[in-house]
Amino acid sequence: MAATIALEGVVKRYPGAVTTAVDGISLDIAAGEFFALLGPSGCGKTTLLRMLAGFERPDQGRIRIDGQDMQDVPPYARPVNMMFQSYALFPHMTVFDNVAFGLRQAKRPNDEIAARTTAMLDLVKLGALGKRKPGQLSGGEKQRVALARALVNEPKLLLLDEPLTALDRKLREETRFELVRIQQRVGITFLMVTHDQEEAMSMATRIAVMDKGRISQLGAPDEVYERPANRFVAGFLGSINLFEAQVRATAPGVLMLESAEANAPLSVADPRDLAMGTPITLAIRPEKIALGTQRDPQWVNALTGIVHGVAYRGEASDVEVALASGKIVRVTAANRDRRVGNALTVGQKVFLGWPREAATVLAS
Amino acid sequence: MSNRLSPFLAVMMALGFAFLYGPIASVIVYSFNASRLVTVWAGFSVRWYGELFANEQIMRAALTSFEIALMSATGALILGTATGFVLSRYRRFIGRYFFGALVTGPLVMPEVITGLSLLLLFVAMEQLFGWPRGRGISTIVIAHITLGMAYVSVVIEARLSAFDRSLEEAALDLGARPWKVFAVITLPLIAPALVAGWLLAFTLSFDDLVIASFTTGPSATTLPMVIFSSVRLGLSPQINALATILLVVVAAFILISARLVARTRRSAGS
Known part of the structure; x- marks a missing residue:
């Protein structure tokens, strides 16, 4: 597929601002993609969107759409x-x-105007509301208009600026599917800007995580989530537990680690052959840690701790477990049993474990 | 706590309103007086209204005032809108605060000073370039524009600062050129503020005596001037009738413009 949107070293500084809003971004977006720019506020994602729309001019670099320079x-x-x-x-x-x-x-x-407008209103299921004024619509209806x-x-390109932020939670979840369906039907390239990682991951085919005007990581949603390139991406997409560790030994495809924070030998599946004593950061998502009141002998990575706090969320519970080193580990335990009462109590002794493939090593 | 007023507050309020509106009420009542004497009630009559409309001097002055108010309100609207745009849209330029102060200056300037300085300006200009040749309607219109545009620019700036710029960006994004955006998006949305500003400028011009007296010449006599001079010669019930009509017209204008300003506030919030 030919790249329809090409950004080449785009830089934007606002007069009087200390930091550079967009600091040298190069990016190719293919025709028909649903692309998401994800990042915290002030990371430059909205500036990038406004430059694509033509409301701002890049100070440096080029923006091309279907090969045509948009300067x-x-x-x-x-x-x-x-x-x-x-x-x-x-x-x-x-x-x-x-x-x-x-x-x-x-x-x-x-x-033609009448036919296409009617067809478009039908596509977004608003065929009956054509005569209303925007003031008479609900939030979800306004969004569809x-x-x-x-x-x-x-x-050739549709830009969406935080498309779901103004909707309430339930509507937001329904609209995610709806937006993806509409995008597939019309076949137009969508570029979405959002600060909500769930929104980006559930809809986009590719995500660029932005930080301080640069792209921190670019990839498919599962790639970015499961193999974050750095601490920023790891922390921005959901919560994550980080262990500072040193390489103790290597086996083919496996790194043996020791970590003062974990207070136990750890191992992780990683193809790199690192020298002994190399400091690394081990990262593991809360939902990948198993939690039990007894130790499972099959666990390769096994830790012991006491329950520090429990937040019941219905479908799952977030549990904070304090290790002997004082390190707090966050675990998300799915509530599979239909059980009332008999929950974990603060101060209770618990065991944590995860397989080698569940964790990942962060570069920085 | 009850919502009822204490007797003291009720009396104070009644006195306050009586002080403010008593004289106006008496003007209205005596305009329907059958007697020629302004202070003696002799039964209901609309006689003075008939005489008023037959009074050629007053009618001519009313027409002059109307003409001046129409022109100066329109001029003030155009210049005041441009100024309001500059004040709300161009947030950074050298001397912005000074410019803002200059624009709103006429609001607080004593009218006598404004009138006198404009008179001196017109005289000097006539000597230097031969324009304006004498003083009359055109000089009053210029003077009223300077006063009216200050009010208009304040109204327009307030409306524009509550204006959602993304509406204009959306129109631009959908293929409308900048002038088209102004015509089909910006203008209709600020229209109530424009009408309110125009009505305000019209009212200011129509009832101005001081500035008009300074800047007029022998050819132009406005309604407030006729009223003022006729009162000095002795009160005629015709003036009461005239005052009543003016009161109704001005009150209607102010009510409409206040309504429009309130409506713009509400639509700005959506």
Whole structure:
């Protein structure tokens, strides 16, 4: 697949700002991808989005869409449309007129405008609400009008700025599936900006995790989650336990480690052949740790600790376990049994364990 | 706690309102007086309204005032809107605060000073370039524009600072060129504020006496000038009738503009 969107060393500094908003980003996005820019606020993801839309000009670098340089192309002439975080629906126009706005600007014939607008409203299941004003819509309906309005021009690229943030939790979960379905139907490249890792992972085909104006890691959602390249990515995508450790010995495909924090020998599946004594950081996600009141003899990595805190969430419980070293390990235990009472109590002695493949070694 | 007023507060409020609106009420009541004497009640009549409309001097002055108010409100709207845009959209430029202070200066400037300085300016200009040739309607309009645009720019700036810029960006993104965006998005959304500003400038111009007196010439006499000079010669019940009509018109204008400002506030929040 040819790259439709190409960013080449894009830099943006705002006048008077201390840090560089976007600090040399190069990125290729293929046609038909659902791509997510994920990062905390101030990481430059929104600036990048605004540069693609044409509201900001890069100080350095090039943005190409289908090979065409966008440097001097104003927003109204770009084959790009955007769904705004606030939705930015025109309050003085009906839903129909909002959606038809782009086609009217393109001076399409009237019957074509009516047909395409109606079809787009049907696609987002708002066919019956065309005559309403935005003020009479619910949050979810507004979001769908904004999506329809941005899609009706059939852009080469659709930009979505925090598309689900303004919705409540239940609606957000339903809308995730809906957005992916719509994207597959229209076949347009989607570029989403979000600070919500769940949102990015559940919808995108690829994620770029951004930090301080740079891309920290780029990959498929499971890649980024299971093999984080560094501490920032590991910590930003869900919670993670980190153990400072040294290499004690190596076997083919396995690193034997010792860690003062863990207070027990550890081992991890890793193809690298590192010298003895090399300091590394071992990272393991809370849901990959097994927790029991008895020690399972099959566990390769086994720790002992006492329960420090329990947060019951319904489908799972987050348990904090204090090790002898004082290190707190976070474990997410699925509540498989339908059990009331008889939960873990603070101060109780528990055993933790995980297989070699469950943990990963962080580069930095 | 009950919501009832204590007797003391009720009396104070009644006195306050009587002080503010008593004179106005008496003007309205006596405009329907049959007697020629302004202070003696002699039964209900609309006679003075009829005489008022037959009074050519007053009618001509009313027309002059109307003409001046129309032109100066329109001029103030155009310049004040431009100024309001600069103040709210261009947050950084050298001398921004000084510019803002200069724009709102006429709001607090004593009218006598404004009037006098404009008169001196017009006289000096006439001597230097021969324009304006004499003083009259055009000089009053210029003077009223300087006053009205200060009010308009304050109203427009307030509206624009509550304006969601992403609406304009969305229109731009959907293919509308900048002027089209202004015409179909910005203008309709700030229209109530524009109307409110225009009405405000119109009212200010229509009832201004001081600045108009300074900047007028022999050719133009505005309504407030006629009223003021006729009162000095002795009260005529016609003036009461005129005052009542003006009161109704001005009150209607202010009510409409206040409504519009309130509506813009609400729509700005959505």
